[in-house]
Amino acid sequence: MKNPTNLFKAELRKRGHQLGIWNTIGGNTVPDLLGGAGFDWVLVDCEHAAIDTVEVLPALQAISANPKVSAIVRPADNDATLFKRILDMGAQTLLVPYVQTAEEAAQAVSAMRYAPHGVRGMAGMTRATRYGQVDDYYTVAYDELCLVVQVETALGLDNLEAIAQTEGVDAVFIGPADLSASLGLPGQTSHPDVVAAIHNAIDRLKAIGVPVGLMALDPASAKAFIARGVNFTAVGVDLVLLADAVASLRRAFDEAP
Numbered sequence: 693m694k695n696p697t698n699l700f701k702a703e704l705r706k707r708g709h710q711l712g713i714w715n716t717i718g719g720n721t722v723p724d725l726l727g728g729a730g731f732d733w734v735l736v737d738c739e740h741a742a743i744d745t746v747e748v749l750p751a752l753q754a755i756s757a758n759p760k761v762s763a764i765v766r767p768a769d770n771d772a773t774l775f776k777r778i779l780d781m782g783a784q785t786l787l788v789p790y791v792q793t794a795e796e797a798a799q800a801v802s803a804m805r806y807a808p809h810g811v812r813g814m815a816g817m818t819r820a821t822r823y824g825q826v827d828d829y830y831t832v833a834y835d836e837l838c839l840v841v842q843v844e845t846a847l848g849l850d851n852l853e854a855i856a857q858t859e860g861v862d863a864v865f866i867g868p869a870d871l872s873a874s875l876g877l878p879g880q881t882s883h884p885d886v887v888a889a890i891h892n893a894i895d896r897l898k899a900i901g902v903p904v905g906l907m908a909l910d911p912a913s914a915k916a917f918i919a920r921g922v923n924f925t926a927v928g929v930d931l932v933l934l935a936d937a938v939a940s941l942r943r944a945f946d947e948a949p
């Protein structure tokens with residue numbers, strides 16, 4: 693069989709916009725729900741969520757029940773061992789946190805590629821090869837892999853063009869929360885200085901033709917960022933949505949009957 697097409701990467705190349713949602717609740721039920729909710733992509737977060745690498749497999753299986761929805765996985769770190777496990781499970785797009793230099797970006801690229809082009813370890817009986825059925829997997833695998841690096845510090849912004857233009861980097865994702873902390877405004881993601889830094893990053897990435905992604909949980913801000921040219925936007929986080937719904941339900945019973 694043919695190696696499955698990476699729809700997220702194909703859409704990135706067209707420079708359209710893809711709407712996404714963040715999965716931070718482990719197991720396969722929530723990824724299944726999110727995959728059927730009408731978003732273009734669902735990100736499984738192993739960096740900050742209580743989701744271990746081994747739990748990525750059922751999450752990917754659940755999301756793939758909706759073939760038009762792309763799964764993205766954020767490993768806990770820029771670590772070749774984590775990459776090879778997640779790629780072997782069939783993830784085709786990785787979002788790599790906390791990339792601050794072109795050298796770190798090149799390290800991530802290398803972990804996506806088999807030797808002699810990189811350091812991805814080889815295994816045959818994996819979901820990535822559809823258990824040995826994908827034709828020539830080892831030679832075609834990389835064509836359908838997509839590497840997004842996350843820039844979320846002042847140093848990363850200083851090195852933005854060098855990171856984004858590292859051969860093998862497909863897109864850059866700006867992390868507003870860490871960026872706010874790095875700029876001395878922890879948690880103030882809508883502070884004018886943080887927004888200005890994000891705008892500056894978007895404009896610089898557009899100027900060099902590199903797709904850019906962002907998390908923006910307020911719909912009005914998300915729409916404004918999309919209008920500015922962001923190519924993929926995470927507009928929700930499962931646990932945040934659940935917490936908001938729970939608080940709202942509880943508040944409804946504070947009111948007089």
Ligand SMILES: O=C(O)C(=O)C[C@H](O)[C@@H](O)CO
Nearest residue numbers: 740844867868869870871929
């Ligand atoms: O810095 C950021 O912003 C991000 O990396 C996204 C956060 O990690 C996300 O987990 C917030 O829920």
